[in-house]
Amino acid sequence: MSLETLFYAVFGWVIGVLINHAADVLPRHKTLNSAPVCPRCGMLRAPLAWSGVISYLSGYHICLGCGRPLPLRSVLVELATPLLFVGLLWRYGLSAELGLVSLYSAVLILVTITDLEHRLIQHAVMVPALLIALVGAFFSRNMTARQAVLGGAVGLLLLYLMYLLAIPVSRLMGRLAGRPSEEVPFGFGDVTLGTFIGLTTGLPGVLLALMITIVSAGLAAACIILVQLARRRYRPLATIPYGPFLALGGFIMMVYGPEILSWYLHRGP
Numbered sequence: 001m002s003l004e005t006l007f008y009a010v011f012g013w014v015i016g017v018l019i020n021h022a023a024d025v026l027p028r029h030k031t032l033n034s035a036p037v038c039p040r041c042g043m044l045r046a047p048l049a050w051s052g053v054i055s056y057l058s059g060y061h062i063c064l065g066c067g068r069p070l071p072l073r074s075v076l077v078e079l080a081t082p083l084l085f086v087g088l089l090w091r092y093g094l095s096a097e098l099g100l101v102s103l104y105s106a107v108l109i110l111v112t113i114t115d116l117e118h119r120l121i122q123h124a125v126m127v128p129a130l131l132i133a134l135v136g137a138f139f140s141r142n143m144t145a146r147q148a149v150l151g152g153a154v155g156l157l158l159l160y161l162m163y164l165l166a167i168p169v170s171r172l173m174g175r176l177a178g179r180p181s182e183e184v185p186f187g188f189g190d191v192t193l194g195t196f197i198g199l200t201t202g203l204p205g206v207l208l209a210l211m212i213t214i215v216s217a218g219l220a221a222a223c224i225i226l227v228q229l230a231r232r233r234y235r236p237l238a239t240i241p242y243g244p245f246l247a248l249g250g251f252i253m254m255v256y257g258p259e260i261l262s263w264y265l266h267r268g269p
């Protein structure tokens, strides 16, 4: 392993610790400016428990407040982020592009966690991310700034339409099923995330990113229904968060967009 790779893996681990910290404190305090706390009860964590990996290795993973272990998510993120970062380093080499794509990936990981755990995609995350992506649009090797800004506009428009449609559609489905539901499948956070993905994948990449989102969310929903049927506990209309699937489609098109688009546009009849 080269020194460069080792350095970027360690950097990825530090970013993983920061992502976990943001996922633990942002939904609770709305600011990053808080000491690391237990995501379950809010108790302050000992310094050896600031990192998920170190806390499990040192035995500090049990919270003194609620007696429960740190979520395994913190370990998973601290292992997955360095792996992802090393993959990005090998793809982009040390470059401005690498810095931007790494940062965008960290944002996608963070919103995936907060959406799964709290059904939240926070403006405190998305507003700075959108500003950086807008500036970053001028430094992309794979697309022009015009393509990026148009992608952002298309992402905003399409997700806003889905957001507007989601409420009447879920009411209608509820009435048809005879069980009115107040659960809204689509929040405004999804709109900001869609705009971010548009800015980072550009036009036409954003369209394929949304296609991957819809297909993967559909597959996941089908799997959930199958599992529920197998357990004989089918709950119709249980909505799933869309953030993780938007993040998945956005990440695939952000990194592999050029190859996928050239395959898609030049495939045989």
Ligand SMILES: [Zn+2]
Pocket: 038, 039, 040, 041, 042, 043, 063, 064, 065, 066, 067, 068
């Ligand atoms: Zn606790």
